[in-house]
Structure formats: C-alpha cells, structure tokens
Amino acid sequence: MDAPIPFLDLQPAYRSAQKDIDAALQRVAASGWFLLGKELEAFEQAWAHHCGSLHCAGLANGLDALHLGLRALGVQEGDEVIVPSNTYIATWLAVSQCGARPVPVEPDPRSFNLDPARIEAAITPRTRVILPVHLYGQPADMDVINAIASRHGLKVLDDCAQAHAARYKVRPVGGLADISAWSFYPGKNLGAFGDGGGITTRDEGLVKQVKVLRNYGSERKYHNEVKGINSRLDEIQAAVLAAKLPLLEAATNERRAIAARLLQGLAGCDLQLPFVPHWAEPAWHLFVVRHADRDGLQQRLAGEGIGTLIHYPVPPHRQPAYAELGHADGDFPIAEAMHREVLSLPLWPGMSEPQIERLIKAVRASV
Numbered sequence: 625m626d627a628p629i630p631f632l633d634l635q636p637a638y639r640s641a642q643k644d645i646d647a648a649l650q651r652v653a654a655s656g657w658f659l660l661g662k663e664l665e666a667f668e669q670a671w672a673h674h675c676g677s678l679h680c681a682g683l684a685n686g687l688d689a690l691h692l693g694l695r696a697l698g699v700q701e702g703d704e705v706i707v708p709s710n711t712y713i714a715t716w717l718a719v720s721q722c723g724a725r726p727v728p729v730e731p732d733p734r735s736f737n738l739d740p741a742r743i744e745a746a747i748t749p750r751t752r753v754i755l756p757v758h759l760y761g762q763p764a765d766m767d768v769i770n771a772i773a774s775r776h777g778l779k780v781l782d783d784c785a786q787a788h789a790a791r792y793k794v795r796p797v798g799g800l801a802d803i804s805a806w807s808f809y810p811g812k813n814l815g816a817f818g819d820g821g822g823i824t825t826r827d828e829g830l831v832k833q834v835k836v837l838r839n840y841g842s843e844r845k846y847h848n849e850v851k852g853i854n855s856r857l858d859e860i861q862a863a864v865l866a867a868k869l870p871l872l873e874a875a876t877n878e879r880r881a882i883a884a885r886l887l888q889g890l891a892g893c894d895l896q897l898p899f900v901p902h903w904a905e906p907a908w909h910l911f912v913v914r915h916a917d918r919d920g921l922q923q924r925l926a927g928e929g930i931g932t933l934i935h936y937p938v939p940p941h942r943q944p945a946y947a948e949l950g951h952a953d954g955d956f957p958i959a960e961a962m963h964r965e966v967l968s969l970p971l972w973p974g975m976s977e978p979q980i981e982r983l984i985k986a987v988r989a990s991v
C-alpha cells in the first residue's frame with residue numbers, strides 16, 4: 625500500500641516558517657516577559673490590519689473570544705442569541721456562558737451556513753445578537769445578515785474560528801461584523817503552539833471592554849470594574865502567530881489550489897461537493913463532502929490509508945449538555961441530515977501532487 629495520507633499534517637507549515645518561529649521563541653524566552661507585552665501588541669496590530677479591521681484583543685482561546693465578545697455587546701442572563709443549528713458546540717457554549725439562550729436557526733443546505741431567510745422568524749423581544757459562523761471557512765452572507773440585524777436593532781458577532789483569510793465580496797472576514805471572534809487553536813488555518821484566540825472590531829469601546837474582561841475585569845491593576853476572567857494570549861503564542869502571519873495568504877492560496885483540484889477531480893461522482901457562491905473566497909479550513917453512506921465511505925478510505933474526520937457527528941441540540949433546551953430529534957432536520965452525511969477529506973498546505981491524485985482516485989473508487 626502507498627504511504628498513508630493523514631487527515632492533517634502540521635509539520636510542513638512549521639518547516640516553511642521555522643527560522644522566524646524559532647527566533648520568536650528564543651526572543652520571548654530571553655526577554656523574561658511572558659504576558660501582556662510587546663509581542664501581543666505587535667500581533668494584535670498586525671492581525672487587525674490583516675482583517676481589514678481597526679482593533680484586536682488577543683485572548684486565551686476561541687471559546688473565550690466568543691464569550692467575551694458577546695459580553696462586550698451586552699449579552700446577559702435572559703437574553704437570546706441566534707446561532708446556527710449546525711456548528712461546533714463552542715458557538716453555543718459561549719452564549720450559555722453569558723447566561724443567555726442559544727436559539728438555533730437552520731442552515732442553507734447548499735452552503736451549510738446560517739440561512740438568512742430563516743433568521744427573522746427566530747427573532748423575539750429578547751434577541752440581542754445574531755451569531756453566524758463561517759463554517760468550514762466558507763463565508764456567511766454577511767451583507768444580508770447585517771441588514772436584518774440593523775432592521776431589528778440587533779448586533780452581529782461572527783465566529784471566524786475556521787475562516788482566517790477568507791474573503792466576502794473581496795473584503796476580508798474579520799472586518800464585517802460588530803465583533804469577530806477568532807481561534808488560533810493549532811489545527812486552525814492560523815494556529816499557535818497551544819491554545820489561542822482573539823477578537824477584532826472597528827469599535828474602540830468594544831475592544832477596550834474585552835481587554836478589561838480578559839484581565840479580571842481590571843483596567844488598572846488591583847482595581848476591578850466588572851467581574852472579568854483570566855484569558856490572555858501569552859507572549860510565546862503571540863510571537864509564534866506573528867511569525868506565521870506573513871505566510872498566511874500564500875498558505876490560503878495553496879489551500880484554494882488544492883480545493884480546486886479536488887472539486888475538479890471529484891466532479892460527477894456520487895457526492896455533494898462544497899458549494900462556493902460567486903462572492904465567496906473561502907479559507908478552505910475543511911473540505912467537506914456529503915454522501916448517503918458516509919460511514920461506509922470513511923471506512924473504505926481508511927482501508928486505503930486515507931485519514932478523514934467528521935465535522936460534526938452530533939449537532940449541539942442533540943448533545944446531552946443541551947438537554948435543558950428540550951429539543952427533540954427532528955426539530956432541526958437540515959442540520960441532523962448534515963451530521964449524518966458529512967465527511968471531511970484531507971486538505972492542508974504542503975500536500976503533495978501525488979497525495980492529491982491518490983486522494984481523488986481513492987474517493988472516486990469508494991463512492
């Protein structure tokens with residue numbers, strides 16, 4: 625059998641920036657300063673700029689970015705936040721952490737993203753925020769979502785955890801909502817050497833609030849205005865991210881080229897392939913196909929040494945953690961069908977041409 629194709633290999637990304645990353649690690653070690661320092665400030669500036677936004681606050685992880693972003697927008701106990709019915713559970717957990725209720729809205733079955741046509745029916749007097757997710761790195765239809773929000777006096781916070789360097793109508797994702805929340809988890813398209821996250825915003829007041837919330841609710845040491853948490857992007861992670869950032873556009877273009885090869889090579893076989901609206905330039909965090917016999921397909925590919933994953937096997941409303949909301953099987957049929965049928969194929973910068981060809985051949989032979 626040919627060499628296995630892992631679902632994800634992060635080593636090529638390290639090798640391509642190794643000199644700068646190693647220098648960054650040594651610089652921080654030698655500085656003796658590990659939190660809330662120059663490295664963080666430099667990365668925050670660079671990331672806000674990259675996103676076409678004005679401000680960034682580095683945080684400890686993506687879940688905190690969603691949570692503190694919602695808190696800065698004023699979400700509290702008793703409020704409702706509109707979330708996609710198909711997303712990673714972190715999107716919902718952030719709402720719960722504010723004491724608010726996640727109100728699921730079904731996705732568009734072609735794009736897998738929040739279906740704007742279904743949002744208004746879910747708005748109530750308690751709704752404060754619409755929280756779209758750019759799932760798999762495919763931008764959500766932000767102009768339509770922002771227009772609905774402004775008609776109803778709501779705020780928009782977008783979950784950008786899978787969408788680094790994605791573009792919507794030429795504009796970068798991360799500068800399109802009131803607040804954008806990021807994860808820099810190692811496997812994300814811009815990944816740290818551990819956990820990391822952050823928010824971007826054009827609003828100086830909002831970034832200030834998040835910076836207070838991330839540091840125990842304190843602007844001045846030992847003076848606490850609000851009950852904050854401890855959620856800081858440390859200097860090592862900030863330095864690693866800043867060292868990797870200059871390669872992000874090239875890495876994203878490589879993902880786009882691999883995705884184009886897969887779309888072309890898999891055309892015409894018995895699979896639902898990712899749909900890309902004409903206004904979208906996806907980040908291709910994941911290349912997700914849909915197949916009626918998903919588990920069989922996954923097993924056959926595993927037999928060929930090809931790693932795949934399922935994003936995600938159980939929708940949030942069917943998780944025991946959300947039993948309290950009282951949703952039953954069948955309440956969100958579009959999301960439930962997706963969770964039964966989706967499969968993520970390997971796609972990462974550094975994948976070789978023979979690996980891409982073998983992947984295409986193996987999938988064609990397995991459907």
Ligand SMILES: *Cc1c(COP(=O)(O)O)cnc(C)c1O
Pocket residue numbers: 685686687688711712714715757783785786806807808809819820821
């Ligand atoms: C990864 C991810 C998160 C959470 O990020 P962490 O850094 O792991 O906390 C949130 N939402 C989505 C869509 C994600 O993919």
